[in-house]
Amino acid sequence: MTRVPFETVYEVVTEAFVRAGMRPEDARTCARTHAESSCDGVYSHGLNRVARFVDYLKKGWVDPDARPTIVKELGVIEIYDGHQGPGILNAYFAADRAIAIAAEQGVGIVTLRNTTHWMRGGTYGWYAADKGYAAISWTNTESCMPSWGGKNTRLGNNPFVMAVPRKKGNIVLDMAMSQYSYGKLQVTRLKGAQLPYPGGFDKDGNLTAEPGPIEQSMRILPMGYWKGSGFAILLDTLAAVLSEGLPTSQIDQVGRGSCTGCSQVFIVFDPRQLGGEEFTDKVADSVADYVNSSTPDERSKEVLYPGQSTLRIRAEHRANGVVVDDGVWAEVLALAGRTAA
Structure with missing residues (x-):
């Protein structure tokens, strides 16, 4: 290193x-x-x-010159086609549009279809929160995780993001639908380490904390077992419905790498038009402080809030x-x- x-x-x-x-x-x-x-x-x-x-x-799986175009506008909702342009640029565009609508209406919802990998989903939660907005965002992906009870991949890992602005430090949740993302498996394997807890099954169906066998089998463990599986299914369905885009089953057919053709949702709220900035800070501080005051368990020195x-x-x-x-x-x-x- x-x-x-x-x-x-x-x-x-x-x-x-x-x-x-x-x-x-x-x-x-x-x-x-x-x-x-x-x-x-x-x-x-x-x-x-x-x-x-x-x-x-x-x-040519990502078009560097493509830009989002409007598909439909309905009140505080806007739908865009990303034309398989760079996922980061498309996601920032969608986040900015949702922020602009929220600044006027209190809430803005922008959905994006036919886009590409947005890289770290938490990026857009931090981005909105740094500007004083609360946000909920997610994307669907190609299939890379079995449904609970299945052996072959049928679900996307469908990263989900929530963010709340706070002067002392934003509260931001950025999570995959698996116990550990494939990225985490890769990083852990490169370190020659094991996962803290079992993260999936090897090719023989044995639960393991070794990242390599999980990557090979692609039998990554849904977070919360059947609950994570159900969460992934609904996020996929909603992303496709709200963007008039592709669900995981059809993204698989695109066949142009990870997330090409995916559907994304960006929901942004302006807390300053609700309880106000001072109220939001007071609530967020109370939550963060209450979590931090937890008694650590046998393996921990402290308890942290997301972000x-x-x-x-x-x-x-x-x-x-x-x-x-x-x-x-x-x-x-x-x-x-x-x-x-």
């Missing part, structure tokens, strides 16, 4: 995306999102995803450099046309 200054990570990823055919301004937006994900400790959707995104650009560890990792990485996997960093440097120092 190596530490690299945040701005260096950002510059190198930008160069890699420009070399892959993106406009400099678009490359900077996407690169900053990848860099910020790794800075927040979400390596699986930061530097670890750069090579795959470049590959998709080169294959609290992210804020700590972000501050530490900004001060001391982003921790990067040497192999992944070498690959990104090569894509940028650089050589390792």
Whole structure:
């Protein structure tokens, strides 16, 4: 492992995306999102995803010049077609539109069909909360997880995000529908470590905490067993219905890598038009403080609210450099046309 200054990570990823055919301004937006994900400790959707995104650009699975176009407008709801453009750019567009509608109406709902991988879903929760808005967002994906009781993949991991603004630190939940995302499995395997708890089944149906056998079998464990399975099914259905887009079963037929053709939902609220900023802060503070005052269990030193560890990792990485996997960093440097120092 190596530490690299945040701005260096950002510059190198930008160069890699420009070399892959993106406009400099678009490359900077996407690169900053990848860099910020790794800075927040979400390596699986930061530097670890750069090579795959470049590959998709080169294959034509992501159109770097595509932009969302309006499909339907109904009160506070707008539906857009993403035309399989860069998922990060499409998601920021949708988030901005939902924020703009919420600023006028109190709530804004924007759905996006035919888009591509938005990388870290939590990005858009943090983005809205940093602007003072509460948000709920999710995406469906290609099938990569069995339904509860099944052996073959039929469900997307369908990341789900909730965010509440707070002056002392936003409360942000960013979760996959599995106990651990495939990104977490990859990061854990690269470290040569085991998962803290069993995360899926091996090819013989044995529950295991070894990430490699789970990746190979693709029998990843739904969070909450049957509950996570049901949650994934409903998120997939709603994403497709609300965006007039594709469900997982049809995304599988697109056959252009992870999430190409997916459907997404962005719901944004303006708390300042509800109880007001002071009231929102008071409630959020009381929740965070109450959680933090929990008595830690036998394995823990403290109890944190969603997003609290992210804020700590972000501050530490900004001060001391982003921790990067040497192999992944070498690959990104090569894509940028650089050589390792």
